[in-house]
Amino acid sequence: MSQISGGRAVVETLIALGARRGFGVPGESFLSVLDAFCDNPCFEFTSCRNEGGASFMAEAWAKLTGEVGLCFVTRGPGATNAGIGVHTAMQASTPMILFIGQVGLEHQGREAFQELDYRQVFGAIAKYSTEITDVNRTSEVVRRAWSMAISGRPGPVVVALPEDILTQLTHIIEPSIRPILTPIAGAMPDDLETVAKKIKIARRPVLLVGGGGWRVEDRAALHRFSVRLNVPVVTAFRYHDLFDNTLPLFLGEAGVGMTENTRKVLLQADVIIAVNVRFGEMTTDAFKLFDNFRDNQWIVQTHQSGDEFHKYVSPDLTMISSPISLLEGLNEILEPAALSFDLSWIKAARKGFEKGQRPQVQPGLVDMGLVISMIQKLLPSDAIITNGAGNFAIWPNKFMQFSAKQRLLAPQSGAMGYGLPAAIAAKLEQPDRCVLCFSGDGDFQMNFQELGTALQSNARPIVLILNNGTYGTIRMHQEKNYPSRVSGTDLINPDFVILAKAYGCYAARVERTEDFLACFELAMASPSGAVLDIKVAAEAITPNLTIDDLRRVD
Ligand SMILES: Cc1ncc(C[n+]2csc(CCOP(=O)(O)OP(=O)(O)O)c2C)c(N)n1
Numbered sequence: 001m002s003q004i005s006g007g008r009a010v011v012e013t014l015i016a017l018g019a020r021r022g023f024g025v026p027g028e029s030f031l032s033v034l035d036a037f038c039d040n041p042c043f044e045f046t047s048c049r050n051e052g053g054a055s056f057m058a059e060a061w062a063k064l065t066g067e068v069g070l071c072f073v074t075r076g077p078g079a080t081n082a083g084i085g086v087h088t089a090m091q092a093s094t095p096m097i098l099f100i101g102q103v104g105l106e107h108q109g110r111e112a113f114q115e116l117d118y119r120q121v122f123g124a125i126a127k128y129s130t131e132i133t134d135v136n137r138t139s140e141v142v143r144r145a146w147s148m149a150i151s152g153r154p155g156p157v158v159v160a161l162p163e164d165i166l167t168q169l170t171h172i173i174e175p176s177i178r179p180i181l182t183p184i185a186g187a188m189p190d191d192l193e194t195v196a197k198k199i200k201i202a203r204r205p206v207l208l209v210g211g212g213g214w215r216v217e218d219r220a221a222l223h224r225f226s227v228r229l230n231v232p233v234v235t236a237f238r239y240h241d242l243f244d245n246t247l248p249l250f251l252g253e254a255g256v257g258m259t260e261n262t263r264k265v266l267l268q269a270d271v272i273i274a275v276n277v278r279f280g281e282m283t284t285d286a287f288k289l290f291d292n293f294r295d296n297q298w299i300v301q302t303h304q305s306g307d308e309f310h311k312y313v314s315p316d317l318t319m320i321s322s323p324i325s326l327l328e329g330l331n332e333i334l335e336p337a338a339l340s341f342d343l344s345w346i347k348a349a350r351k352g353f354e355k356g357q358r359p360q361v362q363p364g365l366v367d368m369g370l371v372i373s374m375i376q377k378l379l380p381s382d383a384i385i386t387n388g389a390g391n392f393a394i395w396p397n398k399f400m401q402f403s404a405k406q407r408l409l410a411p412q413s414g415a416m417g418y419g420l421p422a423a424i425a426a427k428l429e430q431p432d433r434c435v436l437c438f439s440g441d442g443d444f445q446m447n448f449q450e451l452g453t454a455l456q457s458n459a460r461p462i463v464l465i466l467n468n469g470t471y472g473t474i475r476m477h478q479e480k481n482y483p484s485r486v487s488g489t490d491l492i493n494p495d496f497v498i499l500a501k502a503y504g505c506y507a508a509r510v511e512r513t514e515d516f517l518a519c520f521e522l523a524m525a526s527p528s529g530a531v532l533d534i535k536v537a538a539e540a541i542t543p544n545l546t547i548d549d550l551r552r553v554d
Pocket residue numbers: 389390391392393414415416417439440441442443444466468470471472473474
């Protein structure tokens with residue numbers, strides 16, 4: 001029987017499981033994996049400029065497609081660089097596998113060159129970490145990694161690939177590989193009856209939705225349930241593309257900088273149907289909402305994994321269920337006529353949400369409030385928006401309404417530098433869709449080198465840099481806690497227009513609000529992508545507060 005190398009066995013097992021794309025930075029520690037890509041053109045490997053960018057791309061691609069994001073990096077330095085994407089995948093519950101070239105088994109434990117024990121290093125970051133120690137079990141380990149990434153609460157898995165294992169020979173395993181389907185948890189009929197009873201007597205029920213692993217059919221079930229029964233929706237931190245924000249039932253995002261309106265909705269709701277959320281810090285307004293001494297609020301929490309219950313919130317009922325099983329199950333039991341929700345409460349909450357969508361006039365020559373409304377009007381109905389971390393992200397996150405087909409790729413981990421790699425991954429996958437990345441001047445410089453990946457792979461998004469010459473978010477905290485004592489937050493930036501042109505992008509500087517429209521139209525028409533350097537005043541430190549305001553607050 002003919003034999004193949006361990007490296008080839010890794011690649012061919014992945015392909016047999018349905019893999020078709022991966023990201024990474026090459027290393028001498030996994031040459032036989034790279035070599036196997038040559039003979040498998042159905043698998044597209046995108047070579048990136050930094051493992052941080054590569055792991056973000058793998059995570060964002062997985063978020064967009066619902067498939068397993070794959071990333072390949074080298075030992076010690078490559079692996080530690082990639083850590084940011086693993087942490088991001090964990091916080092966002094995104095299925096991902098990070099393959100790391102590893103020191104050969106014959107030298108392990110001697111602190112060989114670039115040696116790390118990845119089971120220890122990633123033990124605290126990833127959902128599961130493993131290593132292949134027998135070439136004949138390569139396929140088994142890869143299959144288990146795949147299954148771990150997609151089952152229960154999806155997440156990142158790390159697989160270390162010792163160099164000697166990758167070059168040893170093993171038998172061809174492909175024909176014996178069965179597809180691995182995501183196990184879907186079903187709601188129990190008794191539990192559905194209990195929830196339905198609560199909804200029947202509720203006046204102000206709210207769906208709180210979020211978390212990873214939503215399939216197309218889960219999203220469709222959410223839409224059907226909410227619209228048919230008139231149940232309003234709040235999304236968890238950075239999951240607001242799960243539901244059409246333009247519908248009157250959308251009441252906002254429970255995320256960082258939660259609006260008073262959204263907070264009130266979550267406080268006043270008498271039934272909270274928390275679908276697939278893990279009640280993280282942002283969604284709970286820093287662990288203040290949904291406390292265990294709450295009165296008059298009944299909470300059901302559902303999740304694909306039982307491990308996500310009782311982390312902070314003590315729900316009245318927990319259910320291990322997929323979104324579709326819960327929502328379709330309830331749809332079958334409940335009839336709109338039997339419900340008596342307080343419609344004026346929903347209407348008032350929506351009015352409050354819409355009011356919050358109108359930002360105040362901004363200081364400086366570029367008013368981002370006006371710019372964002374122009375963008376909102378011009379964006380195609382299936383645009384993909386990406387961003388990273390910084391106060392600039394408040395604009396797309398709080399002042400844009402995502403319609404049914406628009407998608408948001410944003411890091412639940414709050415990692416700076418995510419937006420550009422995410423946008424490149426999105427453009428690679430969906431070249432015909434408009435992909436728009438929001439970044440700050442600090443945020444952009446965390447990963448701007450990936451413009452090289454964009455150039456090489458012809459994946460060309462539009463990038464907006466909200467350039468205020470400061471790590472503005474930190475400056476904001478500084479001014480709140482240590483007024484007028486600026487330390488480590490000023491930024492002296494390069495000329496982003498020249499930089500972007502070096503990568504072949506259309507690039508322009510926007511210095512006044514009235515310049516934006518023409519530049520954005522050219523950006524949308526540019527076949528080589530675009531970078532717009534938008535000069536915003538540091539004084540406009542948040543959409544609602546200036547630096548002066550912060551200094552005045554005691
Ligand atoms: C990788 C990473 N490093 C540091 C931080 C802490 N941090 C959060 S926001 C921020 C500043 C962002 O600056 P910029 O991108 O210029 O956006 P601005 O707040 O000025 O709009 C920093 C340093 C982080 N979230 N992620």
